[in-house]
Amino acid sequence: MSQPNLAAQQSCTLPPPNELILKWAEEKPNEVYLKQIINRQFVEFTFAEVADKALRLASALQNLGAKPGDRIALISKNCAEWFICDLAMSLGDFVSVPIFPTAAADTIEYCITHSESKILLAGKLDDPAETQEVIDANPDVVSIALPYDTAPKCQHLFSTLIEQNEPTASRPEHYDDKVMSLVYTSGTSGLPKGAMLTYGAFSWSVEQLKSLIGIQDGDRLFSYLPLAHITERVYIFGSSIAGGVCTAFPESLDTFIEDVKMHRPTLFISVPRLWTLFQQRIQDKLPQKKLNILLKIPFINSLIKKKLADGLGLDQARVLGCGSAPVSPALLDWYHSVGLNITEAWGMTESFAYSTLNYPFRADKIGSVGKAGPGIEMKIAEDEEILVRGKGLFSGYYKNDIATQESFNNDGWLHTGDIGSIDSEGYLTIQGRKKDTFKTAKGKFVAPVPIEKKLFEYSRVEMMCLIGSGLPSPVLLVVPHDFPNFDKARYERTTHKVVAKMNAQLESHEQIKGVLMIDDPWSIENGILTPTLKIKRHVLEKKYHDIGQNWPKGTLVQWEENL
Numbered sequence: 278m279s280q281p282n283l284a285a286q287q288s289c290t291l292p293p294p295n296e297l298i299l300k301w302a303e304e305k306p307n308e309v310y311l312k313q314i315i316n317r318q319f320v321e322f323t324f325a326e327v328a329d330k331a332l333r334l335a336s337a338l339q340n341l342g343a344k345p346g347d348r349i350a351l352i353s354k355n356c357a358e359w360f361i362c363d364l365a366m367s368l369g370d371f372v373s374v375p376i377f378p379t380a381a382a383d384t385i386e387y388c389i390t391h392s393e394s395k396i397l398l399a400g401k402l403d404d405p406a407e408t409q410e411v412i413d414a415n416p417d418v419v420s421i422a423l424p425y426d427t428a429p430k431c432q433h434l435f436s437t438l439i440e441q442n443e444p445t446a447s448r449p450e451h452y453d454d455k456v457m458s459l460v461y462t463s464g465t466s467g468l469p470k471g472a473m474l475t476y477g478a479f480s481w482s483v484e485q486l487k488s489l490i491g492i493q494d495g496d497r498l499f500s501y502l503p504l505a506h507i508t509e510r511v512y513i514f515g516s517s518i519a520g521g522v523c524t525a526f527p528e529s530l531d532t533f534i535e536d537v538k539m540h541r542p543t544l545f546i547s548v549p550r551l552w553t554l555f556q557q558r559i560q561d562k563l564p565q566k567k568l569n570i571l572l573k574i575p576f577i578n579s580l581i582k583k584k585l586a587d588g589l590g591l592d593q594a595r596v597l598g599c600g601s602a603p604v605s606p607a608l609l610d611w612y613h614s615v616g617l618n619i620t621e622a623w624g625m626t627e628s629f630a631y632s633t634l635n636y637p638f639r640a641d642k643i644g645s646v647g648k649a650g651p652g653i654e655m656k657i658a659e660d661e662e663i664l665v666r667g668k669g670l671f672s673g674y675y676k677n678d679i680a681t682q683e684s685f686n687n688d689g690w691l692h693t694g695d696i697g698s699i700d701s702e703g704y705l706t707i708q709g710r711k712k713d714t715f716k717t718a719k720g721k722f723v724a725p726v727p728i729e730k731k732l733f734e735y736s737r738v739e740m741m742c743l744i745g746s747g748l749p750s751p752v753l754l755v756v757p758h759d760f761p762n763f764d765k766a767r768y769e770r771t772t773h774k775v776v777a778k779m780n781a782q783l784e785s786h787e788q789i790k791g792v793l794m795i796d797d798p799w800s801i802e803n804g805i806l807t808p809t810l811k812i813k814r815h816v817l818e819k820k821y822h823d824i825g826q827n828w829p830k831g832t833l834v835q836w837e838e839n840l
Contacts, residue, residue, distance in 0.1 A: 302328035332444030335369030353400030453477025483515035492520035537590030546598035582616035607734030750790035
């Protein structure tokens with residue numbers, strides 16, 4: 278991997294993760310850093326224990342033949358060992374290559390092959406079969422299994438390597454322009470690209486966040502969104518190591534809410550899909566009409582808000598976050614009405630997920646993604662594309678100079694691919710992706726995201742996606758909410774009302790002419806969602822193009838199960 282010239286190789290401006298873990302291990306060795314829930318109990322790791330394990334793993338990797346600058350892949354759900362492995366790579370002078378734990382075999386194979394990873398660390402997985410397939414097909418890649426029953430069969434065991442190796446005595450010196458990690462974008466369109474993330478940009482982004490949010494002693498983080506994604510890596514791993522604050526990991530998705538309750542995080546981030554599921558869980562138990570009445574009673578109002586926060590384990594959270602995909606303003610308004618203020622943030626892998634935040638929270642700015650964070654410059658190009666500039670930008674795509682050159686203009690502004698507008702106070706509103714805007718068969722352009730956001734406000738659905746590239750008119754794909762005693766006829770009547778209300782606000786070429794009720798919910802497993810739960814619009818465009826092309830005149834709603 279190419280590195281900048283020697284003249285640029287000065288020590289990091291800010292302490293990198295490898296220096297921070299050694300600092301905390303010295304300053305507060307016996308304080309608990311990581312808490313892993315196993316069999317409904319916390320297994321705790323102090324700062325000293327984490328540093329010791331990371332140093333031993335760095336030795337093990339060296340003894341297994343890894344040289345400075347070698348890429349080492351890591352595939353696992355979030356767990357204490359994930360942090361330990363990441364720190365070990367920094368301590369051993371290796372480049373980490375995190376891979377989503379839900380990735381299919383071909384994606385895992387691509388990331389390992391493209392990055393030329395010498396070693397693969399594999400851990401806590403829902404289904405190890407895909408990873409096992411890649412391990413078996415690549416015997417030259419050294420494989421190490423983390424200590425979980427769901428880890429694939431590997432050549433070495435993490436626990437054994439920790440026991441057999443002494444802590445490394447080497448202390449590599451990193452510099453700002455040195456590559457720390459290759460993070461492969463989740464690929465909503467085509468093959469993932471390996472974004473080269475440097476020590477300097479990572480530490481700068483984390484420091485800006487830490488200062489803005491005010492990470493403090495006693496804060497508690499909860500790590501469950503994929504660590505292979507930049508948001509979790511910067512906002513949770515980064516904040517935890519920069520602030521030296523305790524971080525817990527869930528046992529499983531089935532116990533998720535109970536796991537959050539066990540830890541009571543003070544900072545908690547999620548994605549729109551999960552915030553929606555939490556809302557629906559509450560509304561199923563407490564219908565909106567009843568909730569509205571209770572919230573109007575002064576004494577009951579505060580009790581209800583406390584009970585709802587308690588029920589989610591978020592009663593002690595002082596910062597709640599949402600990002601990684603478009604979110605309906607109506608959803609954030611709803612949470613605000615029940616006393617949970619969610620800060621929407623916006624960024625991308627290439628900007629270390631740090632560009633704008635609605636923080637400190639302002640309810641009147643719901644619908645925007647906030648304003649530029651400290652140190653971030655932002656402007657709107659002539660074609661309405663959002664451009665950002667700052668010290669926290671990636672250094673390019675690995676082995677892809679053309680894509681790297683296309684990402685920046687001559688003045689160092691990053692092309693984000695999103696289109697939007699900035700108000701008089703500097704708050705950014707995003708209209709969607711440039712590439713999501715589609716042209717119908719009539720030659721008219723439609724931006725789907727603003728329409729979808731409005732529809733989420735008017736209706737209760739699990740997920741939706743407006744398609745229309747090359748179609749006579751836009752067609753709305755809907756995954757209906759799983760109501761108890763689901764009444765299809767009633768749902769259709771509601772759909773007619775919602776679409777009529779929406780169409781009244783749209784230009785004729787934007788109006789929805791058909792709604793297809795999807796039979797099989799979208800998921801990572803069936804290839805419709807990315808690992809961060811974004812919808813792969815291009816996949817749905819292709820899958821349902823023929824149905825949209827041949828939509829029967831005079832019919833608004835069709836059910837996929839009847840086709």
